Amino acid sequence: MKVRRGVQERVADQLRERIAHGDLVPGAALSETALAQEFGASRTPVREALKQLQAEGLIVTKPRVGTFVAAPSRREINELFEVKEILEGAAARLFANRGEIPELDQLRENVRRSERAVGDGDFDRYVALVHEYHDLIMRGAGNAKLMQQYRMLMNQLLYTRFVHLSVRRSGRLPQSDREHQSILHVIEARDGATAERLMRDHVRASHQALMDMLDFSGDEHRLNGVNAAPEQP
Amino acid sequence: MKVRRGVQERVADQLRERIAHGDLVPGAALSETALAQEFGASRTPVREALKQLQAEGLIVTKPRVGTFVAAPSRREINELFEVKEILEGAAARLFANRGEIPELDQLRENVRRSERAVGDGDFDRYVALVHEYHDLIMRGAGNAKLMQQYRMLMNQLLYTRFVHLSVRRSGRLPQSDREHQSILHVIEARDGATAERLMRDHVRASHQALMDMLDFSGDEHRLNGVNAAPEQP
DNA sequence: AAAATCCATGATGCATGCAAGACAGGGGCG
DNA sequence: CGCCCCTGTCTTGCATGCATCATGGATTTT
Numbered sequence A, B: 001m002k003v004r005r006g007v008q009e010r011v012a013d014q015l016r017e018r019i020a021h022g023d024l025v026p027g028a029a030l031s032e033t034a035l036a037q038e039f040g041a042s043r044t045p046v047r048e049a050l051k052q053l054q055a056e057g058l059i060v061t062k063p064r065v066g067t068f069v070a071a072p073s074r075r076e077i078n079e080l081f082e083v084k085e086i087l088e089g090a091a092a093r094l095f096a097n098r099g100e101i102p103e104l105d106q107l108r109e110n111v112r113r114s115e116r117a118v119g120d121g122d123f124d125r126y127v128a129l130v131h132e133y134h135d136l137i138m139r140g141a142g143n144a145k146l147m148q149q150y151r152m153l154m155n156q157l158l159y160t161r162f163v164h165l166s167v168r169r170s171g172r173l174p175q176s177d178r179e180h181q182s183i184l185h186v187i188e189a190r191d192g193a194t195a196e197r198l199m200r201d202h203v204r205a206s207h208q209a210l211m212d213m214l215d216f217s218g219d220e221h222r223l224n225g226v227n228a229a230p231e232q233p
Numbered sequence C: 001a002a003a004a005t006c007c008a009t010g011a012t013g014c015a016t017g018c019a020a021g022a023c024a025g026g027g028g029c030g
Numbered sequence D: 001c002g003c004c005c006c007t008g009t010c011t012t013g014c015a016t017g018c019a020t021c022a023t024g025g026a027t028t029t030t
Helices: A007-021 A032-038 A044-054 A072-096 A102-120 A125-142 A144-157 A159-168 A171-190 A192-216 B007-021 B034-039 B043-055 B074-098 B102-120 B123-140 B142-155 B159-168 B169-188 B192-216
Strands: A059-062 A068-070 B059-062 B066-069
Touching: A007 A044, A007 A144, A032 A044, A044 A059, A044 A192, A044 B043, A059 A072, A059 B123, A068 B102, A072 A102, A072 A125, A072 A171, A072 B074, A072 B142, A102 A125, A125 A144, A125 A159, A125 B007, A144 A159, A144 B074, A144 B142, A144 B169, A159 A192, B007 B043, B007 B142, B007 B159, B043 B059, B043 B074, B066 B169, B074 B142, B074 B169, B074 B192, B102 B123, B102 B169, B123 B159, B123 B169, B142 B159, B159 B192, B169 B192
Parallel strands: none
Antiparallel strands: A059 A068, B059 B066
């Protein structure tokens, strides 16, 4: 089922990919003309793609100056994690209240595979499985609008870049895995309230661990590249 | 502090206003050329404004066919209300956990005025106060990202059109007002968990009452003008 | 030498023209 | 009489050119 995709959609998807993957760091400048040349198109569709990314909070445009990859401040990142906690907690509750749905079996399979990945020490595989886990929780909530808001949230957070760091913090890896299992069990027991509470705790703990790591490792992964102007002429 | 506003921002704000106010009903067609003429501009800024509204979920564009005001299905509306319940519930909890903040005094004042408005039977004033109440709850949560997601949600819901109907259902008006008071009291008591529970119940009850009304009053305020194709040749 | 000023440069904002596709209606054909 | 095709017209998608303005560095002034 291949649909005819316009230029602007290709550009938007490409830029989303690059920002998520880290090829475009926060604060990086995006020139319309340069992008237009690179994609072999004119500025018009590029501008529309940028407009869409702006509405999603991924980039910011300073009028007559330029467009830059969004560089959320520390406070904004904390706010985004707070919203993440809210949305994922609610999703776990809704999931639990739905009983036996296809996503539940997939979640069981995911937890089994994660257990093996942890045992094998296969970090990359575990990272992929963590993504799948949270994605399954959201899909299992059965609410497309919730899913949509969650996707935009994760894009703004540049979450994929964070997870790699977080998983390396080996201290929390087994703990995080146990929390995933606990949440699965209460979902199986259809205990929505507990599922919500555990998921919120899980997200908050993950958030805390990540912030500790960022404080520890200095600003090599700096979050506000625009605010911190390079001071070397 | 007046800022230089471009054409596309004016167009976007104007269209948001019209959709919220009901001048543009769901399913209505939006011609780029017509809008360009009306605003005395060219199609380019109009197109960018529409692109932004599309990203916000307010309009949908069928390629090579036209752009139309979004017409959420019954299911989507229920999903949106479910998300509303989640976000407002979380906001009430966060508010309660923050203790004495300026918004708390404003909330007390709002509840006092609402009580008077109910006593006077001043519907329009009460509608405005209900809006202010929920807005204060969200602001009191102290999370700008949460507020942002909430704003987009309310736009998609066309909530302003709903409230007028809902308030007319006089049976729930005193009940709704009592719920507002109860939530204020548990926020004053800094009981976040109860505040979240009560707010969720409140939103769900309001949602239920509205859906009953829509079922009762037929489809005069139809929600899916695009999906429901007229079937009379 | 320090500071204010001027200007070249490059960015976005907007206007306009052309191309391609979708849909409705009329005309031709079986 | 019914079906199909064909074309006119409207829509959006894209390309291009010009106008406007922020910005940094050279230049002039004090």
